[in-house]
Amino acid sequence: MTGRRFSLARVLAIFIKEVQQMLRDRPTFAMAVGVPILQLLLFGYAINTDPKGLPTAVVTQDGGPMARSLVAALEQSGYFRIQARPASEREGDALVEDGEVQFLIVIPPDFSRRVVRGEQPPVLVSVDATDPSASSNALAALAQLGAQALRRDLVGPLMPAGAGGALSPSNASAASGASAGMPFEWRIHRRYNPEGLSRYNIVPGLIGTILTMTMVMLTGLAMTRERERGTMENLLATPVRPLEVMVGKILPYIVLGYVQLGVILLAAALLFQIPMAGSFTLLLAMIGVFMLANLAVGFTFSTLAKNQLQALQATFFFFLPSMLLSGFMFPFRGMPRWAQMIGEALPLTHFLRIVRGIMLKGNGLQQLVPELWPMLLFLLIAGTIALMRYRQTLD
The missing domain is CATH 3.40.1710.10 (abc type-2 transporter like domain)
Incomplete structure (x- = not known):
């Protein structure tokens, strides 16, 4: 009968067991500690709602x-x-x-x-x-x-x-x-915005933030899902090459991304009356490059993570700086120089300038080249890392 009574000793034993398990799961523990620190640093030092200079x-x-x-x-x-x-x-x-x-x-x-x-x-x-x-x-x-x-x-x-x-x-x-x-x-x-409407800035920016979140997250789960379901061994036994695996896994998410794009642009035109001053075809091409850059990041995370939870955690660490340092939520030119340098390395920063330039300014390809080549460079680096990591997974 004594076993049915509430025991502080048993609670303490379970508590110690959970603490030990948490400490063994280093990625989860790092996220619990790292996310608040990252938020404090970004909001305390990088974010400035009164840009000067x-x-x-x-x-x-x-x-x-x-x-x-x-x-x-x-x-x-x-x-x-x-x-x-x-x-x-x-x-x-x-x-x-x-x-x-x-x-x-x-x-x-x-x-x-x-x-x-x-x-x-x-x-x-x-x-x-x-x-x-x-x-x-x-x-x-x-x-x-x-x-x-x-x-x-x-x-x-x-x-x-x-x-x-x-x-x-x-x-x-x-x-x-x-x-x-x-x-x-x-x-x-x-x-480009005579009435000073905030939706002219927010709605085009949502294209980039939504695609960043979904492309990185969904692709990040691709390889880890294979491991957790036990189908990775079957995939490794096939004669499929690493590049072919990457392309095959990325293509469905590109189709999904264009479906999301269609929904956002339809809502932007019908609900918010956002203009389309530039070329729609050029916008589709730029979005394709942007999606590939984010998919390469997600694929890299999937090769690094041991399970889907770790992949989601890595996605969050990429998405949070992208959202805060790209100029989507806060003025980019109001940030300190070090924060701007980090933001310039993120594809979302350049994509926001591209999508606003096409939709609101009517910019052409020549005017977008300064923002296009950093995305292509990011795609090359992230894709190379993803391919190398996948080869290590094969070994």
Whole structure:
């Protein structure tokens, strides 16, 4: 009868047994400890919702002192980093379209003279708004900057030209760019997303994140499932070559990926009215390269893992940095340099730029080459590792 009573000694024995089992399962223990550390590092050091130092091109058509003061004020604000000075607005537009700069600021001719006359000359601010969260704070800072930029220039008899120094409530919107009572006027042009809709950024990005999760996870389970079901020996006994096994196992998931793509694009067009400015055929080709890169990663995980649980754990360690450091959830340019370097090594980072460039900007193949070759390089490296690991599995 005593055996039916609750025993702390038996509970302690089971507790010790489970702890020993957990310590033997090193991948699970590493995940339990490593995931919180990884999240702390990424959210604490890499994630920044207020990006500064955004790459900016300035076209200065006036060499006067007030134009120079305005450019200096832009740099001192911390939000704008002048990295290009194109000769014309057309050249600046090309930089924005290629994604090399976030902002294009055009100072018109006779800017200084018109400010002195109180004519309130317009200053064009053209912004790449494919990711509204990356530029919203910088645009909001322009209102305060416009009132303070020329404060040292408009003194003495020139003071009436800068009177007011603040936006009226009806004109305080950065979207309108109006600047009543200011020495000049900001004219904001949100390119590719005039209304600043977040879904224009999120929905195309979902294509990459969903494909990353499903391609890596499902392929990661491919080889481990063979081992757990005991069919790996039968596969090894066949004359099938390692490359043939890889291709045969990857092809079904490519078909599945295109099915997912069709569902997402249909929802994007019918439910969210996301435009398709570029070539649909080019988008399909780029997605094919992206899927192959992720499938190679999943296949590598499947050769490293001993069971399906370990494969899922490895998938999570790849998916979490991809989602957080690619620019999908948080502005990429707001991250520190070391986080950007890690993000540049991930295929999702380049794919997000590609899919947004095609759908929102109408980019062609020539403009996408800087983002395409890193994905191809990643595919080559991951595929080679997967093939080598599979050969070791055969041995």
